[in-house]
Amino acid sequence: MKLHEYQAKEVFADAGIPTPSARLAGTVDEAVAAAEEIGFPVAVKAQVQVGGRGKAGGIEIAGDAEEARAIADDILGMDLKGYHVDRVLVEAAVDFVDELYVGVTMDRGEGRPVAMVSTRGGVNIEEVAAEDPEAIAREHVDPAFGMHPYQARKAVYDAGVDRAVARDVAGVLTTLYELWDERDGSDAEINPLMVTADDEVIAADAVFNVDDDALFRQPDLAEMEEETADDELEAKANEYGFDYVRLDGDVGIIGNGAGLVMTTLDLVDYYGGDPANFLDVGGGAKAERISNALDMVFSDDNVDAVVFNIFGGITRGDEVARGINEALGSFDEVPKPVVVRLAGTNAAEGMEILNTDLVTVEETLEDAVQRAVEYAAEVKA
Amino acid sequence: MSVLVDAETRVVVQGITGGEGRFHTEQMLDYGTNVVAGAVPGKGGQEVTGVPVYDTVDRAARAEDADASVVFVPPAFAGDALFEALDAPLDLVVAITEGIPTQDMSAVYRRLGETDAHLVGPNCPGVITPGEAKLGILPGNIFSAGDVGLISRSGTLTYQIVDNLTNRGIGQTTAIGIGGDPIIGTDFVDALELFEADTDTEAVVMCGEIGGEDEEEAARYITEYMDTPVVGFIAGRTAPPGKRMGHAGAIVSGSGTGTAQSKIEALENAGVPVGDTPEEVADHVEDIV
Structure with missing residues (x-):
């Protein structure tokens, strides 16, 4: 089961991962009100579960209320790769200097989890993995012990993350692994994890997929499942x-x-x-x-x-x-x-x-x- | 000869008092399997179709000198049941249960690595040595004793291929349903290794499917280590990326790994003929044996 971006961000924020302030909106008026409350510029993001939303026109930045209205009007109701957009997430646009990738998934071949960090965030990580596998630092985790703190540090330094934010990125990776482990994640990803000019990190996107076979013991996540009437x-x-x-x-x-x-x-x-x-x-x-x-x-x-x-x-x-x-x-x-x-x-x-x-x-x-x-x-x- | 199981294997059924456990215990006994005990917490002292039930696998194994188990325990408790079987310790554990959380399997897989035991499954139809014993839910009547080993990720596809073989008078040494989950105990390479070491197995049929890289690893193993000829089949050529085709493990990821094409190419490069249809698989096997 895949959580929507706004749901995954709630789960991440509750665990202490920094996320931009945001509101969910189902109408153009709600979107404009949300944008004014948050303060400009804002990102208006279609809440559909497909990759490449940005390229497909599902994410736009609004600098003022008028723009927010026009963008929300465009995105709400649009057909994005076969999915009808009925809600947008309006969130503070982050002024960033760097985009990182952090993720945790199950390496099925190895039979154990793998934590990943890359400085090539903001783009399709699968493409990075195919073209330049060295650009992603990987740490396999022993399920009997969980991720050791040194493993988070190692992944971050091996990936070449700027020293000024290394400690914070390792912290985010550790929290992400713990969430993945405790909440029966199949994939947990932040792409991009943005780095601001004053060396803060913030999760600008969030992916959290839950193992369907484990939903019976994750009742609050199971409740988040929404019928996607795509077909x-x-x-x-x-x-x-x-x-x-x-x-x-x-x-x-x-x-x-x-x-x-x-x-x-x-x-x-x-x-x-x-x-x-x-x-x-x-x-x-x-x-x-x-x-x-x-x-x-x-x-x-x-x-x-x-x-x-x-x-x-x-x-x-x-x-x-x-x-x-x-x-x-x-x-x-x-x-x-x-x-x-x-x-x-x-x-x-x-x-x-x-x-x-x-x-x-x-x-x-x-x-x-x-x-x-x-x-x-x-x-x- | 055979691999993993024979008429001597002494079997504990974990979850013998449930509907599935009871039914398939009867079927296994009918087939001649040496089912010596059941294990269900709180049900010790009972009998199921003449088989004594114990509260723990440890007690069952000690009292009845068991060396293998078949697991019909529901998914929420199956991970624990697998640890119990491995810690007993049993030599062979066959996990039929479908839907075990992946993280539970990851922990079991790690424990498995510290033992000498074989784990088959989960989410598999089991293991059968025709005419001797079956551990699992495979319909015994379609199999026949012979000299071809069979390895498959899918239950009914196993039956289909076996049917094609049996119809031509080609019997099997042992058939192993390795299961369709992302994390399984015995993978293709492990099973190929067993058949390579078995002097009675003249050829091996491996039925793979989309998802993961097990078939590609099997191809590397075959190239380097195998003398016994192998015939392949890969299901899911028409599967679209990103859609899970029934099995939790059967999914072509967005980046294009795990496709039928890559598996077929890898096998063919290893000198393994890959049938386009189940009939063609039987043709290839007939050419060999």
Whole structure:
């Protein structure tokens, strides 16, 4: 789960990391009032969870009330990389001489956390990492001991941070690590951490992503989760509790198990089709869940044909067949052709139950995918 | 021969009194697995399908001379359960549980490094040596004994590939579901090492997927150390960057690492044929054995 910038800044500020004074605004009038209260110049920042907001026109500086009004009017309601902007953060613009990067994340290859510092803040850090990995100082942390104070100092000095602010930057990194550790962070980043002319550091942006699997023990962070209605179908998938990713093709895909569903997508592409989605019904799905999955995929107007591939381990073929019959039986006419392939636990029973007037049955995964790709092509023709 | 488990492995089921634990204990017993004990705090003295339950893994292991465990404990308590198994100490711990917080796994992984134990998973279907024993939830009937080792990050994809192999009469020495989480105990390199040392394994199939760099590391290991031929498969060629494809570990990051393309290239450069489809994987294996 990703916190919005304004939420992450609250969490950081509560922990003692300096942040600019700021107000959240949902209307132009609120934004202007906030700017006047804070004092000019202010930064007006779109609160959407996409990278590169600045380049996309989602962050502007206002020098007076008139400018603030015009900018807030522009940004509120704009479409930023597919996300609707309904709130802006208005905050004191920082007059900086330097932009640093500090971050903490899990190094999955090493199986332990890594703290990072760079003097190349203010730009996409992934690009810096790719072009000039030496520009980022990294300290791996032993989870049994946490980050030792010397490690924070080492990262800061290795990165080449100006001596005048080294102690403060190490302090910010230490606090960031503690937050990451205590609040089950997956990624915690400040980019940029600005350095002012009088050697103060201040977090001008804030990223805090929480491990979804740990939300059960971070109730206050879980409460901050906001429905991002960027995609109606993805919202519906959340409701049903499916792992679902929408793509832009025309062959709908339903299956069980992430690896097998990914493979089914790949095969659709391999046989010349375009996958419309990733939908994993998970293990042990009962009839109702199967029928919800079909409802999901039928709701996608781009879908022209559906391939339904189940390899039963804990999922039973007879349950799947009942779910398919139920879902398709409720239509006068099946809205889109459905190709079904069942294998594994109770597959034979499932095949007997399946109403073959409503679906096309194939024996192998390869045949099922090819058939669905053909159907989709026929609809297009 | 086989790796990790055989008919002699003496197994404790952690979380045996839960729905999943009970059901799969029955399935494991039916398959012939030597399940000797269950461990659930507060449930010591009970029996589940004839298997005695103990309050702690330590007691279960001492009383029944167990050397392995399968973990069905819910995610919030699973990290603790894994420490308990490693500290017992058991030689093999198979963690089926999905959804363990990553930081808990980071601590477990660190402890694992101080032991000689093997941890498989978490978020995995388990380990099976066909005809001898299975530790986990894999459907035993699709596997057959033979001379191909199998390593996979995904459960149902394992079944699919095994089905393609079994249909051609190609059996397996052992199949290891290593799991789809960002931090796992046994990774591809560890599993390849086990199969390389197993004289009965004539070929190894490794099924990877997007995310992380485990497959790339496996490719380096294969180039340097392996004589046993390896066939590969990579799921997620069509996955868009930044979207998590079901598994917590299956995500192509914004900077382009962890893509299917980079994994396929790395494997092919290591001389590993990579199938475009599960059928093609079986073709490649057939060419070898």
